[in-house]
Amino acid sequence: MLIDTSRRKFMEYAAITASVVALPSSLWGSTARSKFDLPKENSADFWLELSRKAYHKNAEIISTMANQKPVLAVIKNNAYGLGDVEVAKILDTSVHIEGFALVKADRALALRKAGIKKNILLMGDFDESLGQDLVENDIVLSIFSAHALQKIKSLSNNSKKQISTALYIDTGLGRMGIPFNQAFELATAASGSLGLNIKYTFSTLTTPKDFAKEQIRIFNDLIQELSREGVNVGKTHLAPSFSLIDLPSSHQDMVRPGILIHGSYPLANMDASKKWPLMPTYRLKSRVMRLEKLSAGDTIGFSRFYKVTKDEWIATLPIGWGDGYDSGAENGAKVLLNGALYPVINVNANHTNISLGANTMVKVGDIATLIGPEKPEITPEGFGKLVKRHNYLQINYKESIPKLIFDVF
Known part of the structure; x- marks a missing residue:
């Protein structure tokens, strides 16, 4: 019976994964777009958008x-x-x-x-x-x-x-x-x-x-x-x-x-940022690659950094500190997903985990914004304030990350 249940869960997960839409290769490079459309083929797991x-x-x-x-x-x-x-x-x-x-x-x-x-x-x-x-x-x-x-x-x-x-x-x-x-x-x-x-x-x-x-x-x-x-x-x-x-x-x-x-700004909470409000120039995005409900007592990561205290849904993003996403994000950063902010609970070399709570409408393939202008908490300034680290540490992305240039976003 355990084997049947495991197989059924695997088949459900595989079916969801196979249905994920992806980013067309024609979008990458310096082509300007006024908005971002969900793609249809040739996937990218995570990417940067510049304004x-x-x-x-x-x-x-x-x-x-x-x-x-x-x-x-x-x-x-x-x-x-x-x-x-x-x-x-x-x-x-x-x-x-x-x-x-x-x-x-x-x-x-x-x-x-x-x-x-x-x-x-x-x-x-x-x-x-x-x-x-x-x-x-x-x-x-x-x-x-x-x-x-x-x-x-x-x-x-x-x-x-x-x-x-x-x-x-x-x-x-x-x-x-x-x-x-x-x-x-x-x-x-x-x-x-x-x-x-x-x-x-x-x-x-x-x-x-x-x-x-x-x-x-x-x-x-x-x-x-x-x-x-x-x-x-x-x-x-x-x-x-x-x-x-x-x-x-x-x-x-x-x-x-x-x-x-x-x-x-070089540091969070600098007075000049109020007088001279700069515009965030980029968005860091990633799609959800895994979605799983963990039970109270379960842990995440090699060091068991995060311990689940009550049943909750955990989303995995395929980007980590090895790609340049600041590992300090697990100390208070938020991620925007389907219009709501969720806490980052773990960052390792290749993955980032976010907690979605006891119930969720998030699906594998949904797109998360880790850094961007949409909410104060995920701007470069907001990120720095939440994790209490200076802003240089959050901009250290690997050259291989795909980039998309917009006229405006």
């Missing part, structure tokens, strides 16, 4: 925050997992965007290959085998050390065009850039090289406000000293997202935000 309107609005708001200064958008780490090529394609037509900054040479080239026209700053190093490609594609190369300067000067000896460069000054961050006490000498050497054109001079500020103010003073003194010597330093920029909000003196000729572009 052109939200990205453009955020670029406008950030420029306004900085007294109309242009924005150099940092899209390193695959735009925090949201897709550097996809985000750059969206923002390439924004009048508020000066260009894009990355730290990997191959990703800078990928933007050009994708048709990005605006300036691209490579803030990191590059392999010599990529040097000529970087020059031919007008990538701005950073001079962050004496060795980097020599490498770029060697490239210029074999190039018929001037190489656009940026002076990267270490004013106290300590991890990257020309130490400020060596910067004058290297900057004048770069300026005296006929094959090089200094397009930008920049530094990176630390978070503590008092020290950041000292960094700004050091940077401004250097710029003045170089200007007196006739060195053209190009456009200056200092302000990452945190300093952009907190230190108006950091704005310089342009600002250089990362997470703000995506509609998130």
